[in-house]
Amino acid sequence: MSTFDSTKTALPDIIRSITEGKIQLPDFQRGWVWDDEHVRSLLVSVARSFPVGAVMMLDTGGDVRFQVRPVENLVFQGRPPEPEKLILDGQQRLTSLTQVLALNRPVKTRDPRGREIERYYYIDIEKALNTEQIDEAFFAVEADRKVKSNFGRQVDLDLSTTDLECLHMMFPCNQILSPNAWASALFKIDQTKLGTYFQFQEKILNAFNSYHIPVIALGKTTSKEAVCLVFEKVNTGGVSLTVFELITATFAADGFNLRDDWFGSAVRKTEGRYQRLKRDLMISGVSSTDFIQAITLLETHRKRQADIAIGRSGKQASAVSAKKVSMLSLRLEDYQRWADEVEKGFILVAKFLKKECFYSPRDMPYRTQTVPLAALLTTLKQRWLEPKIHSKLSQWFWCGILGELYGGAVETRIANDLEEVLAWIDDDKAIPRTVYDANFQPNRLNTLRSRNSAAYKGINILVLREGASDFFWKAGIQELDATDVNLDIHHIFPKDWCGRHGIESRRADCIINKTPISYKANRMIGGKAPSDYLQSIQNHRQVQISNEDMDKLLASHRIDPATMRTDNFELFFANRRLALLEIVGTAMGKVLIQSQELEADDDFETEEEAA
DSSP, X not given: OOSEEEEEEEHHHXXXXXXXXXXXXXXXXOOOOOOHHHHHHHHHHHHTTOOOOOEEEEEOSSSOOOOEEOOTTOOOSSSOOOOSEEEEEOHHHHHHHHHHHHOSSOXXXXXXXXXXXXXXXXXXHHHHTSGGGHHHHEEEEETTOEEEETTTTEEEEEOSSHHHHHHHTEEEGGGTTSOHHHHHHHHHHOGGGHHHHHHHIIIIIHHHHTOEEEEEEEOTTOOHHHHHHHHHHHOTTSOOOOHHHHHHHHHHTTTOOHHHHHHEETTTTEEOHHHHHTTSGGGTTOOHHHHHHHHHHHHHHHHHHHHHHTTOOGGGSOXXXXXXXXXXXXXXXXXXXXXXHHHXXXXXXXXXXXXXXXXXXXXXSOGGGHXXXXXXXXXXXXXXXXXXXXXXXXXXXXXXXXXXXXSSOOHHHHHHHHHHHHHHHXXXXXXXXXXXXXXXXXXXXXXXXXXXXXXXXXXXXXXXXTTOBOTTTOSBHHHHHHTTOOEEXXXXXXHHHHHHTTOOHHHHTSGGGEEEEEHHHHHHHTTOOHHHHHHHHHHSTTTOOOHHHHHHHHHTTTOOHHHHHTTOHHHHHHHHHHHHHHHHHHHHTOOOOOOOOXXXXXXXXXXXXXX
């Protein structure tokens, strides 16, 4: 069964419906942005009976309700009527045509530089009758209807009255759909020009009045998800419509301003949830969609638990969901039930991440994993600090990272994790799929070279979590990072040294041969052999550290000091590989089967992949 109708509608009928308020805009539509050149080009196309494309509208009166607004520059006495249709595609064209053809006030448009201007549009009748000049026939004048030169001191063309328009044979575009009054004025002023006018009427005015626009009408049963999808597909030239914008429009129909709730209001001097959350660096990247997705998770979980409580099971019970269709089904009362609690949940996310040694959003392997984490912490509240619960949350979190399970489309995993991790907390045997499925092949260490890789970031944080200290500053890396010392992940056996000694770049550049080091230490390392640069660092006047203490410092990075002092890359590589596998296995709660074999060349990530 078709969900839409396709037909052609006369342009005058569409314009009339817009000016009467029967056709309006959903509030999620962006503002009218066409400039003067676009407007004139559109008018020429209609005058020449060229197609200007189909428009798409949504029938109102169904279950889906949006906040609506009239087309720009329309003014109603009192409250606008309830619309019968909403414009989904074609806003710029229909707004332009409505302002130009139907309003007795200047069109609010923009000049080529984007500055706002007001213009009246006219047709030079003589030029319009000349096919070769029709593109030049349409022109715009300022709001006073005068064409000026010499920096506004000289008036070249005055069209400020109907008599002057008739005298110069310049037809106002806002009279195109009802030209009789203008024709009567011309008859009184100069009957000799009527013949030319009637030719103009036949060629140009009739083209507008008989013009039909293809209209695709979506039925009132169309879902919010379908509206969102259709809007994104047809508005390929603009910014995609977000879930947040669509929900904002639906909540506004119930008198709630979701945008102000999230971003705050300068007018009312209120602070939004976004401002409060971004105070903490670790959750400063939480988006409005993340927030709504977490609420959707909790609301669908609440409904599922209610269904189970009355004996429903299987497909009879509501499903926990993080998908767009579920987010778009969120009601205002659902949002208000959870919003404050979810905000607190995201604040707990920041605390959890710091406990796991994350101190910068750039170090986060997967932002998507913060959504189920926020939902879990919203449910658990302060219970997450209980050692047994925190241990399980940490294991699940690291399994998601090191198992690289939160890349791509993860809506199903997000929903499963909320339900399964909560069940696991109460039952040790109910292991979540993310924990059960997570697998880290030991050879993955040999392939990790991209800074954007989730596992690469995760292993770097694990080294920090183990208490790694900087080669130069001696202080813990976490402490240095918090005081804005420039840190990065650098080679342990320098890249130049490896090249000179025949070490393949795929091995020299992998994470086994990298660790967090301050810029100061890295400058001293240069391309030297490890045995040389260690002595340079130890003997530096600002360091002055013994061999024993330096060995402890190296061990904090899971580096075998003896292999460094003898410049034994092969033994270093093998030993550090085993050490990193140990901390990876501990974080995941798994025993990793170790292998010394390298994978094929084409499986190796490159540094370029991080760009």
